[in-house]
Amino acid sequence: MSTVTATRGLVEIHNVHKAFHGVEVLKGIDLTVQPGEVVALLGPSGSGKSTLLRTINHLERVDAGSVTVDGEFIGYELRHGKLHELREREILQRRTRVGIVFQNFHLFPHLTALENITEAPLALKRLSTDDARELALGLLDRVGLADKADAYPRQLSGGQQQRVAIARALALKPQVLLFDEPTSALDPELVGEVLDVIRDLANLGTTLIIVTHEIGFAREVADRVVFLDQGRIVEQGAPDEVLSRPRHPRTREFLAKVLG
Incomplete structure (x- = not known):
């Protein structure tokens, strides 16, 4: 609550x-x-x-x-x-x-955890590359995956993939x-x-x-x-x-x- x-x-x-x-x-x-x-x-x-x-x-x-x-x-x-x-x-x-997290993660398989998170802020021109990277690293730390920035989805467990998906949803700072x-x-x-x-x-x-x-x-x-x-x-x-x-x-x- x-x-x-x-x-x-x-x-x-x-x-x-x-x-x-x-x-x-x-x-x-x-x-x-x-x-x-x-x-x-x-x-x-x-x-x-x-x-x-x-x-x-x-x-x-x-x-x-x-x-x-x-x-x-x-x-x-x-x-x-x-x-x-x-x-x-x-x-x-x-x-x-409005961020959304799906049951099946929907991560981009060809992108690392960090790149999955930075993709939307960069595509929407919300942040510079450096700022997007800093934000993504902070979000990965927040969901307990600071050491998985360079890992691809196939290298992560289901729980880890879902936590990356949550970090990705948070990257645009939804209400x-x-x-x-x-x-x-x-x-x-x-x-x-x-x-x-x-x-x-x-x-x-x-x-x-x-x-x-x-x-x-x-x-x-x-x-x-x-x-x-x-x-x-x-x-x-x-x-x-x-x-x-x-x-x-x-x-x-x-x-x-x-x-x-």
């Missing part, structure tokens, strides 16, 4: 709908995440968690409704009362405010950081090292929205747990309330299966 008061990173999701091939995956989602808040999204496979996450930084276009970060649309602008999609270059610029099942592709013994990094981020005031099946971690780190099922928010509240005393039968059923 965040111990720093944040002033940026407000996410407002209003009546969002999204369908794929005629099947509605998100059915009118309303959710506000306050600056610096840590929100864990829980729910069964197919409930819409990852799709919702991807609408926040416009990796998925919404069919209806809106998503804003600090009052600004990521993929659109409002003209004459209607939303118009921005050009790709403008979308990319706005998207830098919001999204995690899509960040530990699901890892061997069990590697999960802890990634969760430790996310736990540290939760104390720094960055808005975090985490899709996870790690119930114990959600209980410890999240300010709020949001449970989705069949494209709708079924229940939300403080972790102890939702995870220990769920009100909705569907939440109770899900937790009984996950917790055994």
